[in-house]
Amino acid sequence: MKITLLSFDLSHNCLGRAYLLAKVLERRYEIEIIGPTFGKGIWNPVDTGEFHYKSVPGVMYPFFLSSINKILRSISCDVIYAIKPRPTSYGIGILKKIQSKLPLILDIDDWELGFCQNIKSKIRLSDPNSFLYTWLMEKSTFLADEITVSSTFLQKKFGGNIVIHGRDTNAFDPSRFNRDSLREKWDLNSKKVVMFLGTPSQHKGLEDVINALISLNRRDIIFLVVGAQDDSYTCHLKELGGNRIKLIGMQPFHKVPEFLSMADLVVLPQHKSDNAIGQVPAKVFDAMAMAKPIIASRVSDLPEILDGCGMIVEPSDIEGLSECINYILDNEKEAQIIGSNAREKCIKEYSFDAIENVLTGIFDKYA
Template identity: 35%
Template sequence: MTLLSEQKPLNISIIVSDLSSTGAGRWGGAIRPFLLAQALEKLGHHVKLFGLAYENETPPVKIEDYSVVSLPCPYYVGFPKFIGVATQLISKIDGDLLYAVKLKPTSFGLALLKKMTSHRPVIVDIDDWEMSWFGGEQWKYQMNFKQLYRDLFKPNGLLKHPDNPLYLKWMESLLPYANIVTRHTQFIGKRFGGVYIPNGKDVALFDPAKYNSEKTRAKYGLTGYKVLMFPGAPRPNKGLESVLIALDKLNQPDLKLVIVGGSPYDDYDRKLLEQWGRWIIKLPKTPVQLMPEIVSAAHIIVVPQLNTPTSLAQFPLKLTDGMAMAKPILATKVGDIPEILDQTGYLVEPNSPEQLANQIQWIFAHMDEAEAKGLQARQRCIQFYSIEAMATILSGVIQSVL
C-alpha cells in the first residue's frame, strides 16, 4: 500500500557506499538506505539501490524485496582500476532523482559525477559523521613525498581505498553541490544542516501482538533467564562494557546479555566474550523479517551508548526495535536518545555501570510499570518513528527538489 501523494511517481536511484555482505548488505532491509527505500515506495516511487561491494562476491549480494545493482570491487582495488569499476556503476544509475546515502566518495561522490553528465538532482543523506571514526577535526594527512608515494603505490597503500579520511574530508567540502541534505540526528544537523528524517520502523512487521515472549525464549534457549538484549553490532562506542560491568556488580546468574548478530568490523565481540563470557549469550545474524521474533524474547532492550562524537551522530536503530515491540528500554542520556524516548523508557548517565545495575534491579522489581512504558513507547514509535512518518517528510523533501 502506498501513501496518497500528489507527486508524479519517479524513478529514484539510492546510491549506497558499500553493498557487500559485510557492509549495508549484511543488514538486509534493517538500515538507513533500505528504510529510505521503503518510505519512498510508500509514496509510489520506483526505487533501485546501487553500490559497490567491497568483496570479490560472485554473484553480488542480493537482498530480498529490493531492486539492487551492485558491482564487486576488491577492498584495495587501487586507482585507476577503481575508476573503471565506478564508471561501470555510474553508467547503470538511471534514476530521475539521485539519493546518496553517506558523505563518501563511493556514494555522494558517484552521485555528483552522475549529476555532471545527467543533470539529475542529488539529495545526500548523512547518517553518520564519517570523520568521527578517525579523530574528527584532529585528523590531518601528513603530506610528504615518501608518504604520498607509499599510500598511492604500495599494495596496501592507504590512499588506494576511496573511503580514506582524506577523501572523506573532500566530500564534506563538496556538500554545497547537493540539491538538498537530509539527516537523522541533531548532531548532524548542527554540523551539516539538512532536513530531519528519523529512522522509521515497519511497525506492522514489528508487532508484539504476533508473538508470545515465553515461547520465543524457549525457542532460542533463553528460558529461565532475565534477558537484556542488544540487537545490534557491538562496537566500543555502544557502551556494552558498562552493562557487563553492571552484571558483574549484580552477580546474578540468571541475568544475561543477549547480543544478536555480532560485529562484522573487528574482533571486539571476542574481547567481550573473553572477559565477560559468563554473562553473554550470542545469537547469530538474523534476517530482518525474523528480528521482531528475536526482540520479543527480551525482557529489556539496552542501548547504553557512550558520549562520543560517533555516538552523537548516530540514531540507534535498536532503540526503535525495542519501541516498536513495546519492550522496556534502558538507555543512556546521549544525543537524541532522551528526545526519541520522551519518558517512555529508562535513562542513566553514559559510562555508569552503577546506575545501570540499579536500574536493571528496579525494572525487574517493577516489571508491570516497565511493560506499561513499553506500550507507550510503541505508540510513540507509530506516531513519530514509523516508515509512514518518514514518508510524510520525504514527500516534502522531494517536492522541494523538483
C-alpha cells in the same frame, strides 16, 4: 518517478540506512539501489530478496575507476539519493549530476569523519573512502540540492530535514509473536533477558553492560547479544561475560522483531565519542516498536526520543546502568507501561507513515 539510491558499500551495515529509506520510498516511487561491495557480497541482514542490488567490485585505486564508470552507466533515474557523504556514494552522485543534470539529494546519518580518525586512513590515498576524500565530501555538501539527516547534531552541522530511522510498526508488532515458545526454543525460559541487538563495537558500551551485570551478581539474568560477529572484539566480550552472556550471529532483518519479542529489557549504553556523537542507533526504534523498556545513554538524540518512554543514564556510568537494569527487571508492571508508551510514541512519530510524510515532501518537488 524513479529514484536511484547510492550506497557507499553494499557489504556492511551502512547499507541498513539505504534499505530503510528504500522501503519507505517504494511506497510511492520506483527505486533502485546501486553501490560497490567492499566485502563478501550484499550485507546479509538486508539481502532478503526484496530489492535487486546493482553491485560493482569494491577495490582500491586505480582499479576503482572502472567501478565508478560502471555505476555512472547504471544510474537511470529522475533523482539521485546518495546515502552518506562518502566518495563512493555522494562523490559518484556529484559526477552524475554534472554529467546528466539530475537532482542530487544527500542523506547523512553519521558524522563520517568521526569514523576516519586513524593515521592510516589519512594517508592511504588508494582507498576510495579514505579520510582525505571523505573530508572533501563533507566540504562539498553544498552541491546537494537537498539534504536529509538523522539527528539534531547533524542538522546543526549540515542543515536539511530530519528523517529519523524509524520502523514499520505493523511488521514490528509484539502481538504477532509467541514470546513463550521463542524463549523456549532458545532455552531462555528461566532467564531475565537483557538484550543488545546490532553490530557490537567498542563505542556501543557492551562491556559496561557486562560489568553492570557482574556487579548485580544475579543468576537469573542473561545478556543476549544478537548480531555478533566472528572477530576479536566478540571473543573479548565472551571472555569478559562468561556464562552471563549469550551470543547469536547476524540475523535477516525480518527476524529482528522475533528476537526482540524474547527480551525483558533492551540496552543501548553508547559512549560519548566521535563515533556516536551524531548517531541515533536504529535499534532504538526496533525496541520501541516492539514495546520494550529501554535503557540508553545520554548521547545524541536518545534522551529526547525516549522522553516519557525509557530510562537514560550517563555514558559509561556502570553503577547507574546496573541500578536501572535491576529496577526494570524487578518492576514488571512498570516495565510494561514504559514499553507500551514507547510503542505508542514510535507509531505516532517514528513509523514508516511518519517518515513517508517527510520524504514525499522532499521528493515530490522533482516529480
